Each structure stands twice: as structure tokens, then as C-alpha cells.
Amino acid sequence: MTVEVGTELPEQVLRVTRADLVRYAGASGDLNPIHWSDRTAREVGLPGVIAHGMFTMALAGRAVTAWTGDPSALVEFQVRFGRPVVVPDDDEGAEVTVRGKVAALLDDGRARVDLTVTSDGEKVLSLARAVVRLP
Template structure:
């Protein structure tokens, strides 16, 4: 289903999305990206540099928030601008459950040329992990 501009107003909320991130996901991402920094797989190294444990790659967290937006629009090509600031890391425990990343979004502005700005709130463990997360989408 593709979201139409006529169906969107300032204040429209995107459906909340909850994603799980496991250590296995981090291994797969490391292989695909080439980012084998041990803070993403070694508790010992993560602790030695002052982290509370192994953390997800920031780009994984960013991608999950982007996915929530493109799932809402129904068209990945609708995403025309996207930005975030990394606020806190997503700590991924060494268990089968992993960490939850929750993405909420609200249409904050209707722009020219059929575009809308969506402000995102991305949390894990009750803490905001991305700040100033915004997407601009072009709606049908």
C-alpha cells in the first residue's frame, strides 16, 4: 500500500515499528559492510574502551529507522532525504533476544512538490538512540 499525500496531514503518526538486533545480525552486517571493529562483537574490547557492552553499528540503527519510513510509504524510492545524529549506542546482549529498537514517526511538515517531513523518535532500552532523525518523503 502506498501512502498518498491526500491521506497525510501534519501530525499523522506512522505505525510504531519494533525491530530486534542480535549479535548474529551484527556479524552479518560486519561481513556486508567490511566494518569488523571489535566493539561490535567483543565484550572485552567494548568494555576496555568504556562501552557498556557490544554495540550495534550506528548504520544498522539508522537503516532500521529508514526502513520504518519506507515501509510506511510503501515505496523505498519515496525517501528523498534522510538524516540522523547518533545519540547513544544500541547495546546488544549476547543472548537469543538481542536488543529492541523502536521507531516512531510523525509527519511534522507538508512541503512543496508533494513532499512531507517525518520526524522520527528512535529508542532502545527506553533511551533515545538517534537524535534529530528526519526524513523527507515524496508522496503519491
């Protein structure tokens, strides 16, 4: 794989359903009802049930590791949570789109990848960056 500044990662569009949130809650232990109860989510001012922030971050990480072909190539990863991913109570769920571009080649065989992560046309992760070890 030839990588240079400006190399774009393939866009990934990932679906998040309520069933995904239930599985993630069980695995992570984060059983906060804003991730499964519309009533509770609305009571605290949210538009509805939202995906766990760390789940959304994991989707972005998955897009990077799919591009590298090696999960161990991801050596640094950071994001800021900008907006929640609202997950409707239907079979379609929500779409999360991950785009990335190599922003810098580091002098130790690594590259910094800047990510844009959106849902429903809104950026949901800010300052999303990954550092990957190049093959």
C-alpha cells in the same frame, strides 16, 4: 493514503541480535571489535557490544519505507547518533523502537517526517528526519 501534519507512522519494534551485527559487519566491512567482542567494548568504556550506528540508522529508514510502501519515496534522511544500542549476547538481543510523525507538508509533494528512535527506553538517534515523496 491521506497524509497531513500530525499523521503518525505505525510504531515499529525491531530486534537486533549479535547474528545481525555479524551479518552487517560482513556486508559493510566494518569489522570493529566493539561490534562483536564484549571484552574490547568494555576496554574502550562501552557497557558491552554495540550495534553499528549505520545499522541503527538503517532500521529507522526501513520503518519509513515500510510506511511509504516504496523505498524510492525516501528522498532525504538524516540523523545524529545519540547513544549506542547495546546488544546482549543472548537469543533476544536488543529492541529498537521507531516512531514517526509528519511534521511538515512541503510544497512540492513531499513531507518531512520526524522520527523518535529508542532502545531500552533511551533515545538512540537524535534529530532523525526523513523527507518522503508522497504518492
